Amino acid sequence: xxxxxxxxxxxxxxxxxxxxxxxxxxxxxxxxxxxxxxxxxxxxxxxxxxxxxxxxxxxxxxxxxxxxxxxxxxxxxxxxxxxxxxxxxxxxxxxxxxxxxxxxxxxxxxxxxxxxxxxxxxxxxxxxxxxxxxxxxxxxxxxxxx
Numbered sequence: 001x002x003x004x005x006x007x008x009x010x011x012x013x014x015x016x017x018x019x020x021x022x023x024x025x026x027x028x029x030x031x032x033x034x035x036x037x038x039x040x041x042x043x044x045x046x047x048x049x050x051x052x053x054x055x056x057x058x059x060x061x062x063x064x065x066x067x068x069x070x071x072x073x074x075x076x077x078x079x080x081x082x083x084x085x086x087x088x089x090x091x092x093x094x095x096x097x098x099x100x101x102x103x104x105x106x107x108x109x110x111x112x113x114x115x116x117x118x119x120x121x122x123x124x125x126x127x128x129x130x131x132x133x134x135x136x137x138x139x140x141x142x143x144x145x146x
Contacts, residue, residue: 057092064088070097070104070113086111 010033017026064083065072071088072081084106087095097104097113104113 060094064094082113084109084111085113 010029014026014029014033017023017029060073063074065074066085067082070082070085071094072079073083073094074080081094082097082104083094084097086109087093087106090109093108095106095108097106099115103115105111106113
């Protein structure tokens, strides 16, 4: 007998058993109804939890923005992040990127992300490097014949 049908007819059956003086049988039916009720309550709680988790994921998905390289979390006027694109796409995890001198690094998947230069201008090289690059370096060196 299906659970819902048993519940629907179980109370009526219990009442009839009590009227016939069959209290032990009525008690067994009530015990079965109680067990089913508790199982339905547990399932209901599990479904509520699952629904809340799905709602949280959907809410998060509406706030996540991709800039072409990494993710950011838009929370009102505040922008949080950046977060690893690989970890979010593979696992659905927002893993904070750690800023280094010239890049961000994901400590989870070890992914590296460039830090774009401000105003689109290339980063200036240190003075010592600029000076070294101004010197010409010959491509071919003539050897003395012996």
